[in-house]
Amino acid sequence: MDDKLKIKISIADRVYPLTVTPSQEEGLRSASKKIDAMIKQFEESYAVRDKQDVLAMCALQFAAQIEQKQIDKFTDVKDAFEKLQLMDEKLGKFLDDK
Numbered sequence: 001m002d003d004k005l006k007i008k009i010s011i012a013d014r015v016y017p018l019t020v021t022p023s024q025e026e027g028l029r030s031a032s033k034k035i036d037a038m039i040k041q042f043e044e045s046y047a048v049r050d051k052q053d054v055l056a057m058c059a060l061q062f063a064a065q066i067e068q069k070q071i072d073k074f075t076d077v078k079d080a081f082e083k084l085q086l087m088d089e090k091l092g093k094f095l096d097d098k
Contacts, residue, residue, distance in 0.1 A: 003021075003022065004019045004020065004021060005019070005020055005021070005022055005025055006018070006019050007019075007020060007025060007028070007029075009028055009029065009032045010032060010036070011032055011035050011036065011055075012035075012036070012039055012051050012054070012055060013051075035058055035062075038058045038061060039051075039054050039055070039058060042054050042057050042058065
């Protein structure tokens, strides 16, 4: 059964009605809270007159975090691959010597 929930998410003092699966609800509510917290932080830290500017700053912040995670993940995989290649070379030399 594919039940859908009708929920309301509040972001920047606006309410957005959504129809979601139960598995999506927690993530959406959590994201909404993080966005509102970030909005509050930007408003306290900077002289921002327009909510659109604050929302754009939030979008940039979240997008940058995602991009950085992808870069870090790629770097980790690349480093692991290089280490495996080195181990393979050493093991090959060891086995050739026997």
